[in-house]
Amino acid sequence: xxxxxxxxxxxxxxxxxxxxxxxxxxxxxxxxxxxxxxxxxxxxxxxxxxxxxxxxxxxxxxxxxxxxxxxxxxxxxxxxxxxxxxxxxxxxxxxxxxxxxxxxxxxxxxxxxxxxxxxxxxxxxxxxxxxxxxxxxxxxxxxxxxxxxxxxxxxxxxxxxxxxxxxxxxxxxxxxxxxxxxxxxxxxxxxxxxxxxxxxxxxxxxxxxxxxxxxxxxxxxxxxxxxxxxxxxxxxxxxxxxxxx
Numbered sequence: 441x442x443x444x445x446x447x448x449x450x451x452x453x454x455x456x457x458x459x460x461x462x463x464x465x466x467x468x469x470x471x472x473x474x475x476x477x478x479x480x481x482x483x484x485x486x487x488x489x490x491x492x493x494x495x496x497x498x499x500x501x502x503x504x505x506x507x508x509x510x511x512x513x514x515x516x517x518x519x520x521x522x523x524x525x526x527x528x529x530x531x532x533x534x535x536x537x538x539x540x541x542x543x544x545x546x547x548x549x550x551x552x553x554x555x556x557x558x559x560x561x562x563x564x565x566x567x568x569x570x571x572x573x574x575x576x577x578x579x580x581x582x583x584x585x586x587x588x589x590x591x592x593x594x595x596x597x598x599x600x601x602x603x604x605x606x607x608x609x610x611x612x613x614x615x616x617x618x619x620x621x622x623x624x625x626x627x628x629x630x631x632x633x634x635x636x637x638x639x640x641x642x643x644x645x646x647x648x649x650x651x652x653x654x655x656x657x658x659x660x661x662x663x664x665x666x667x668x669x670x671x672x673x674x675x676x677x678x679x680x681x682x683x684x685x
Contacts, residue, residue, distance in 0.1 A: 442477040442657060443604050446498035449483045450491060450509040450519055451586055462588040463508040470595060475604030475657070476504065486510055491522025499526065499580055504602065509586030511576075513552040523578050524560040532561040540573050559583075568597040605657045607636075610666050613648040613683050614673070621650070624672040632665040648681050 447467050453459040464481045471478050479502060484490045491510070498505045510519030524531045537557035545553050556573075563583075565574035575594055576583045584591045614621070618641055629637055636655040642648065654669065656662040673680065 442475060442607075443503040443602070444501075445471050445476050445478045445504040445506065445602075446480040446482070446502040447478060448491075448494055448498060448505065448507045449481070450486060450507060450522075451483075452486050452516065454483050454509075455485055463584070463586065463591050466588065466592055467506055467508070467595065470599060471504075471602065472607065474599060474602045475606045476602055486516040486518055488518050488522050488525065491519060492525035495523050495581055496526040503580065505581040506584060507581060508584045508591055511556065511583060511585050513555040517555070519583060520559050520576075523581055523583065526581075527560065527579060529560045529562060529578070531558050533557050534559050534563070534565070536565060537573070537576075544572055566598055566601075571597050607655050607657055608659050608662050610654045610662060612652040612654070612666075612669065612673075612680050614650045614652065614678055615648055615681055616650055616678050618650060620676070620678065621652075621673070624669070624676060625652075627672060628665055628669050631668060632661065634661065635665045637665075645683070647683050 447464045449461050449464050451459070454461045461483065464483075468478045468481065480498065482494055482498070484494050495505060495507065507519055507523070510517050510522075521531055533554070534557050537559065538554060541554055541557055542549060559576050560578045563576050563578045566577060567574040571594065575598055584594060618639055621639070625637060625639060629635060634656065636653075638653040638655075640651045640653070642651065652669070654662060654666055656665070670680070
């Protein structure tokens with residue numbers, strides 16, 4: 441059984457369209473490559489109760505939760521307090537984080553910078569070589585900043601924590617209409633209910649109009665489903681094509 445994950449993007453700037461969300465795309469891609477099944481991506485405002493509710497619900501239904509955004513020193517950075525509220529905890533200044541901040545900022549460090557050392561009181565810290573500031577973890581919730589470059593660097597440093605059995609992928613390309621293959625896809629899923637089967641139409645590809653993706657962690661299961669799909673397509677006189685590289 442694959443480990444499951446939820447990604448929570450926190451920020452009014454995403455919801456208002458002022459900033460494009462890059463973080464959920466990066467995390468979903470990385471986690472999939474690590475064998476983790478991302479089941480939910482949510483985007484919520486910088487609102488204390490919204491954060492608490494979403495984190496609590498996601499934590500109880502997924503193996504991992506990843507939050508992005510809302511961890512700076514300004515008025516709208518409410519993530520740590522929202523996560524603490526989700527678990528009935530309190531926010532306290534962490535001495536290790538305070539030391540890291542004092543070492544990173546110049547001598548004229550101002551008090552608001554130290555707010556980034558305020559985390560849920562029972563949070564754990566994950567450090568790796570080359571990381572000046574650890575990843576903060578509360579329960580199964582991994583807390584990341586919203587700046588894509590920083591998030592990507594921090595996640596890359598700890599990514600192996602999440603490695604699981606990989607997904608295996610087979611792609612099938614067709615020149616057909618989705619209505620022509622709907623019955624076939626239902627039949628394949630009836631026989632292989634644990635298969636992750638996707639159907640994606642394209643309107644600008646001259647050589648194909650549909651891409652089918654079959655995914656499973658079990659290669660034998662995947663190959664058997666693939667064989668059945670090809671047999672059913674050929675019976676319907678639908679022949680897979682090879683896309684131009």
